[in-house]
Amino acid sequence: xxxxxxxxxxxxxxxxxxxxxxxxxxxxxxxxxxxxxxxxxxxxxxxxxxxxxxxxxxxxxxxxxxxxxxxxxxxxxxxxxxxxxxxxxxxxxxxxxxxxxxxxxxxxxxxxxxxxxxxxxxxxxxxxxxxxxxxxxxxxxxxxxxxxxxxxxxxxxxxxxxxxxxxxxxxxxxxxxxxxxxxxxxxxxxxxxxxxxxxxxxxxxxxxxxxxxxxxxxxxxxxxxxxxxxxxxxxxxxxxxxxxxxxxxxxxxxxxxxxxxxxxxxxxxxxxxxxxxxxxxxxxxxxxxxxxxxxxxxxxxxxxxxxxxxxxxxxxxxxxxxxxxxxxxxxxxxxxxxx
Numbered sequence: 001x002x003x004x005x006x007x008x009x010x011x012x013x014x015x016x017x018x019x020x021x022x023x024x025x026x027x028x029x030x031x032x033x034x035x036x037x038x039x040x041x042x043x044x045x046x047x048x049x050x051x052x053x054x055x056x057x058x059x060x061x062x063x064x065x066x067x068x069x070x071x072x073x074x075x076x077x078x079x080x081x082x083x084x085x086x087x088x089x090x091x092x093x094x095x096x097x098x099x100x101x102x103x104x105x106x107x108x109x110x111x112x113x114x115x116x117x118x119x120x121x122x123x124x125x126x127x128x129x130x131x132x133x134x135x136x137x138x139x140x141x142x143x144x145x146x147x148x149x150x151x152x153x154x155x156x157x158x159x160x161x162x163x164x165x166x167x168x169x170x171x172x173x174x175x176x177x178x179x180x181x182x183x184x185x186x187x188x189x190x191x192x193x194x195x196x197x198x199x200x201x202x203x204x205x206x207x208x209x210x211x212x213x214x215x216x217x218x219x220x221x222x223x224x225x226x227x228x229x230x231x232x233x234x235x236x237x238x239x240x241x242x243x244x245x246x247x248x249x250x251x252x253x254x255x256x257x258x259x260x261x262x263x264x265x266x267x268x269x270x271x272x273x274x275x276x277x278x279x280x281x282x283x284x285x286x287x288x289x290x291x292x293x294x295x296x297x298x299x300x301x302x303x304x305x306x307x308x309x310x311x312x313x314x315x316x317x318x319x320x321x322x323x324x325x326x327x328x329x330x331x332x333x334x335x336x337x338x339x
């Protein structure tokens with residue numbers, strides 16, 4: 001009888017903890033309603049998992065290092081775990097998210113809006129037309145202490161630039177109380193119709209085409225190990241421009257913002273990643289990055305000219321140059337163990 005009561009108490013405490021986790025993390029858990037478990041057991045390992053810290057590294061123990069920038073193309077099948085499932089935003093502004101698991105963009109967006117992750121602008125505010133250097137994490141965008149997107153109006157106005165864009169201008173002018181179109185007089189005496197302001201269109205998971213990461217590869221002689229640490233991550237969308245005919249065309253790719261990855265780990269550590277081999281062994285986003293369960297391509301490596309690969313290689317040659325850099329890193333480890 002005592003064991004039965006103890007089991008019931010444990011279940012009640014687990015349900016309570018899952019409800020608290022849902023409020024704290026905002027992520028999906030398989031306890032949708034009090035007393036209901038959507039599964040055979042409560043999936044509590046990932047939502048309650050503690051972060052595994054990085055191994056401490058001394059400067060004196062690093063005998064070689066190389067900084068590289070890579071992009072993770074979400075169109076590749078191996079990277080679909082970061083891309084799906086999609087989230088949606090209704091016309092009323094309601095954010096619809098998956099009930100079982102979230103895409104990486106949904107996790108990032110949720111916690112940046114809540115003020116849990118610090119966002120860094122991708123461009124220099126004093127050199128808007130120059131080269132973007134947001135990966136150096138020099139331009140933070142912070143809310144007022146204790147506030148977030150929902151409670152800080154100034155912070156909300158700043159984040160609109162990073163999380164959305166202006167939609168198309170309506171061709172139906174505003175009307176007055178009699179149904180006649182509103183007209184304004186310009187300083188030069190000309191008249192024009194008054195149109196409603198453009199709506200803000202928010203980026204969703206399907207708009208994210210890449211994630212760019214900045215990372216350091218290094219050889220630690222104390223552990224006799226070639227290791228890698230991701231330092232920063234940035235979501236990337238297509239850059240769109242409107243043609244004279246009113247059509248939109250893709251002119252490139254654009255980084256939305258940068259995040260300091262060691263801080264993101266505390267958030268990524270408690271969200272599920274889909275495992276197509278076994279539903280009982282889902283990992284977290286932090287596990288996925290730590291285990292390198294993704295495909296990526298180097299688009300820049302530390303060099304004396306501070307230039308990207310596509311500035312001197314194009315097409316297949318750029319891919320071969322990326323593979324050449326990877327091979328150089330592998331060769332360093334191989335040469336250490338050559339006798």
